[in-house]
Amino acid sequence: MATDKPVVVATATGCFEVATTIYPFSSWEVPWIHTAFENAPATISGVESAYKVLRRKGLLDQEIKFVAFGGDGATYDIGLQSLSGAIERGHDFLYVCLNNEAYMNTGIQRSGATERGASTTTCPAGTCIPGKREFPKDLTKIIIAHDPPYAAQASPHNWKDLVTKSGKGFDIQGPAFINVISPCPRGWRHDGSLTIAIAKLAVETCVWPLYEFENGTWRLTGESLRIAEGSREKKPVLEWMRSQGRFRHLLNGEHTALVEEIQQSVDANWERLVKLCRL
Amino acid sequence: MGRPLAINGDAAIALAWKQVNPDVVAAYPITPQTIMVEAFSDYVADGQVDTEYICAESEHSAMSICIGASAAGARVATATASAGLALMWEMLYIAASMRTPIVMAIANRTLSGPINIHCDHSDTMGARDSGWVQLYGENVQEAYDNTIMAFRIAENMKVRLPVMTCIDGFIITHALERLETLDDQVVEDFIGLYQATRPLLDIGNPTTYGPIALPDYFYEIKYQQAVAMGSVAAVTKEVMADYAKVSGRRYKLVEGYRTEDADHVVVAMGSTSGTLRHVVDRMRERGSKVGSVKIRLFRPFPSEELAAILKGKKGVAVMDRALSPGTGGALYSDVLQSIHDIPDAPKVTNYIYGLGGRDVMPEQLEGVFEEVMAGNGERINFMGVRI
Numbered sequence: 001m002a003t004d005k006p007v008v009v010a011t012a013t014g015c016f017e018v019a020t021t022i023y024p025f026s027s028w029e030v031p032w033i034h035t036a037f038e039n040a041p042a043t044i045s046g047v048e049s050a051y052k053v054l055r056r057k058g059l060l061d062q063e064i065k066f067v068a069f070g071g072d073g074a075t076y077d078i079g080l081q082s083l084s085g086a087i088e089r090g091h092d093f094l095y096v097c098l099n100n101e102a103y104m105n106t107g108i109q110r111s112g113a114t115e116r117g118a119s120t121t122t123c124p125a126g127t128c129i130p131g132k133r134e135f136p137k138d139l140t141k142i143i144i145a146h147d148p149p150y151a152a153q154a155s156p157h158n159w160k161d162l163v164t165k166s167g168k169g170f171d172i173q174g175p176a177f178i179n180v181i182s183p184c185p186r187g188w189r190h191d192g193s194l195t196i197a198i199a200k201l202a203v204e205t206c207v208w209p210l211y212e213f214e215n216g217t218w219r220l221t222g223e224s225l226r227i228a229e230g231s232r233e234k235k236p237v238l239e240w241m242r243s244q245g246r247f248r249h250l251l252n253g254e255h256t257a258l259v260e261e262i263q264q265s266v267d268a269n270w271e272r273l274v275k276l277c278r279l
Numbered sequence: 280m281g282r283p284l285a286i287n288g289d290a291a292i293a294l295a296w297k298q299v300n301p302d303v304v305a306a307y308p309i310t311p312q313t314i315m316v317e318a319f320s321d322y323v324a325d326g327q328v329d330t331e332y333i334c335a336e337s338e339h340s341a342m343s344i345c346i347g348a349s350a351a352g353a354r355v356a357t358a359t360a361s362a363g364l365a366l367m368w369e370m371l372y373i374a375a376s377m378r379t380p381i382v383m384a385i386a387n388r389t390l391s392g393p394i395n396i397h398c399d400h401s402d403t404m405g406a407r408d409s410g411w412v413q414l415y416g417e418n419v420q421e422a423y424d425n426t427i428m429a430f431r432i433a434e435n436m437k438v439r440l441p442v443m444t445c446i447d448g449f450i451i452t453h454a455l456e457r458l459e460t461l462d463d464q465v466v467e468d469f470i471g472l473y474q475a476t477r478p479l480l481d482i483g484n485p486t487t488y489g490p491i492a493l494p495d496y497f498y499e500i501k502y503q504q505a506v507a508m509g510s511v512a513a514v515t516k517e518v519m520a521d522y523a524k525v526s527g528r529r530y531k532l533v534e535g536y537r538t539e540d541a542d543h544v545v546v547a548m549g550s551t552s553g554t555l556r557h558v559v560d561r562m563r564e565r566g567s568k569v570g571s572v573k574i575r576l577f578r579p580f581p582s583e584e585l586a587a588i589l590k591g592k593k594g595v596a597v598m599d600r601a602l603s604p605g606t607g608g609a610l611y612s613d614v615l616q617s618i619h620d621i622p623d624a625p626k627v628t629n630y631i632y633g634l635g636g637r638d639v640m641p642e643q644l645e646g647v648f649e650e651v652m653a654g655n656g657e658r659i660n661f662m663g664v665r666i
Contacts, residue, residue: 042335046345
């Protein structure tokens with residue numbers, strides 16, 4: 001939907017790769033490559049470089065688009081350097097981070113994208129420590145600090161916004177990045193039927209604002225734009241936390257200060273983003 | 280023939296790359312390989328190659344880029360050393376398993392620690408089991424020749440495996456020597472056009488590269504790599520024979536020097552092989568029946584060729600410029616298994632030497648010969664270490 005051009009896909013190690021390519025079968029009807037966990041941006045850099053040189057030599061005349069997918073472990077943590085390098089070098093590709101806020105393929109371990117207070121198998125909610133102690137890093141802003149031609153945050157519930165952003169990412173010359181919140185029923189502890197509703201709640205609470213950074217201009221989109229304009233209510237973070245089992249331990253009344261601290265952090269980040277988008 | 284040049288080993292490899300004109304080179308600088316990437320950058324900046332040259336942000340990414348480019352259908356080269364090769368380690372196995380015929384130059388340098396930038400073979404010995412073909416060059420001429428031959432070996436349809444061409448860091452990378460070059464056209468004709476198989480960029484025939492293979496298929500894929508490695512010796516001999524026709528330089532997988540009538544032989548790889556020939560000549564003048572062996576192809580290991588040379592010898596010493604703490608060197612193990620089935624196999628001892636760039640003096644190698652002739656060396660010896 002986002003592009004009519006042929007695509008070549010690279011995927012980092014993760015559920016997406018494991019579930020779609022169990023040898024000798026493949027779900028992919030387009031050229032697809034996986035090499036390792038931390039290097040999908042470097043791998044697609046190589047494919048795109050081969051494309052450029054073979055086109056230059058007249059050995060290939062077709063226009064091809066390149067897209068790489070990685071989870072938050074592959075993107076926020078182990079593959080951050082690879083992504084930073086590929087963006088700095090200016091390869092023409094779209095990178096999509098499917099952010100489910102932990103290492104879900106290996107069994108729900110904490111990542112740099114895991115939210116403060118969330119319980120995972122490596123930052124479990126215990127009798128002394130109530131889940132993850134640190135706030136997640138703001139990867140989208142780290143990517144924007146590279147000044148790429150396009151970067152965005154998106155959510156699957158607003159599919160039109162997601163498709164529009166993906167289309168821009170494909171069409172624009174140079175590296176493009178889209179960070180997509182991706183609820184994981186197994187890791188977030190919610191019913192699978194609520195996946196899209198919970199993604200929507202992430203946006204409505206401003207935990208995951210929808211915005212884009214296009215050729216130097218910041219712009220809110222979708223529900224986030226309407227919240228900033230005042231035509232839509234900004235929901236309390238508590239509502240989002242209540243929707244998932246990974247925050248259950250924070251809701252027994254013992255951790256109201258922590259919940260309040262998380263709300264304040266979401267508010268502060270949101271206000272900063274609104275200011276950036278008004279500049 | 281092109282004109283002879285005075286050039287160092289790194290620049291000779293960069294010159295070979297220039298003549299090969301690979302589609303993609305992705306690399307990261309590391310001493311003592313740096314001159315290769317710098318010299319090649321000059322060729323790129325001056326428009327003397329068509330190559331898409333990627334300055335990667337790490338060796339891990341450099342190798343990942345090479346794999347992506349090779350899978351896409353490009354002819355690919357890179358270079359590294361030491362810690363850089365160690366950082367590539369994960370990707371080396373993937374390159375070999377994906378059957379990407381990447382050619383990589385290695386400026387052999389030790390692995391930290393302590394940190395040390397000088398020569399030994401611990402870097403490539405660590406990559407021994409990664410599924411890459413390994414060729415070792417003794418001097419600047421071999422650095423150049425091995426690089427050109429490596430493309431033909433890697434890209435042969437019976438092989439389709441990545442190849443490392445190794446030279447001793449500083450000793451060869453930075454030493455100015457006389458180099459006989461080939462004309463550009465001769466190199467172009469020798470390596471031929473690269474024919475990719477099932478390239479990723481063939482949109483009409485989509486291919487899945489790097490799927491997950493579970494216990495029901497993984498083993499068979501590894502076996503196919505072993506089969507491909509099984510073809511390397513014969514293919515390399517063919518390539519060397521063809522190379523002799525265009526260069527006049529005739530190479531072998533394993534080269535014996537004055538071994539025919541020798542009783543005692545010392546085996547080595549890399550630059551030490553030249554020093555050994557000098558020592559053999561000196562000792563021959565004094566009447567000692569000694570010889571030396573140079574291993575050019577280390578993976579796959581040319582066991583049959585080596586056994587043919589060592590058959591009937593009284594004593595053999597194996598020089599290992601790397602250490603596997605707790606046992607000897609990797610070359611020692613390979614020599615032992617190569618001669619195991621020879622009747623009356625010679626006694627073989629192991630000498631660890633030259634670690635971290637420690638100088639190798641002719642007198643020390645004479646000492647090794649003396650011990651082999653006297654039959655009084657330990658099973659594993661540490662040449663020149665201060666205890």
